[in-house]
Amino acid sequence: MKKIILPSVFAAMVLCLCSLSSCVTKKKYNASQDWLGKLQKDSSMTHKQLDGCNEQVRTLTDQNGSLQKQISDVEGNLKDVSSKSSQAIAQSKMTIAEQAKRLKDLQDLIQSQKDVMNKLRKSIADALVNFKPDELSVNIKDGNVYVSLQEKLLFKSGSATVDPKGKEALGKLAQVLNNTPDINVDIEGHTDTVPIRKELFPDNWALSTARAVSIVRILTRDYGVDTHRITASGRGEFHPVANNDTPDGRAANRRTEIILSPNLTELYKLLQ
Numbered sequence: 001m002k003k004i005i006l007p008s009v010f011a012a013m014v015l016c017l018c019s020l021s022s023c024v025t026k027k028k029y030n031a032s033q034d035w036l037g038k039l040q041k042d043s044s045m046t047h048k049q050l051d052g053c054n055e056q057v058r059t060l061t062d063q064n065g066s067l068q069k070q071i072s073d074v075e076g077n078l079k080d081v082s083s084k085s086s087q088a089i090a091q092s093k094m095t096i097a098e099q100a101k102r103l104k105d106l107q108d109l110i111q112s113q114k115d116v117m118n119k120l121r122k123s124i125a126d127a128l129v130n131f132k133p134d135e136l137s138v139n140i141k142d143g144n145v146y147v148s149l150q151e152k153l154l155f156k157s158g159s160a161t162v163d164p165k166g167k168e169a170l171g172k173l174a175q176v177l178n179n180t181p182d183i184n185v186d187i188e189g190h191t192d193t194v195p196i197r198k199e200l201f202p203d204n205w206a207l208s209t210a211r212a213v214s215i216v217r218i219l220t221r222d223y224g225v226d227t228h229r230i231t232a233s234g235r236g237e238f239h240p241v242a243n244n245d246t247p248d249g250r251a252a253n254r255r256t257e258i259i260l261s262p263n264l265t266e267l268y269k270l271l272q
Contacts, residue, residue, distance in 0.1 A: 117144070185229055213232045
């Protein structure tokens with residue numbers, strides 16, 4: 001026997017089915033809306049993060065440009081410093097070379113003067129070879145040639161007049177001096193400590209000076225030594241070479257020294 005569904009029941013069933021269908025759709029819709037909202041929120045956050053990253057990129061790009069400029073400036077400065085350093089080194093090398101040349105020139109000049117003075121000492125010693133050692137001596141001291149002439153060769157006691165034998169010695173010395181024009185000549189008179197008892201000379205200063213002047217006159221007037229290169233001075237008793245307490249010491253102190261020195265003009269030029 002067939003079941004008969006009443007219209008009211010059918011209607012209720014249809015209404016129930018429709019309600020069920022409507023319920024499922026609304027639930028899915030709400031879920032979709034939630035998911036869509038979440039996506040939109042995530043998208044917004046992503047855009048914000050992307051904007052932040054872009055801003056960082058721009059900042060880093062600006063910083064990189066600034067660093068590149070700084071690097072370029074530093075490289076330029078280094079090149080400038082390197083160039084100046086190279087120039088300074090080159091100038092320093094030139095200065096060292098110039099100083100080395102100047103030092104060599106100075107050493108050569110000093111050695112040349114030493115050679116001249118040694119040759120001069122030998123020439124004078126050869127010229128005066130016939131005189132006794134207790135009458136005169138020829139030595140080099142402090143780069144100068146010292147010709148020391150004792151009183152007994154040149155003068156009588158208390159006198160400033162040169163004896164003939166002393167004049168002979170001065171003549172031989174003058175020959176060497178005239179052949180060596182670049183040598184300066186200083187004549188120094190010396191005495192012992194015994195006071196002078198001559199009216200002509202009030203003290204030993206006067207005697208020593210008068211003796212030096214007498215020798216200058218003989219060298220220049222009699223033997224033609226250039227007056228511009230010769231000087232006379234008296235040193236009295238104040239520069240002894242021996243003890244004045246003994247006869248031999250006093251005799252050694254009564255002397256006339258002829259000091260021959262090289263012309264130092266070229267040396268001074270190098271030193272300046």
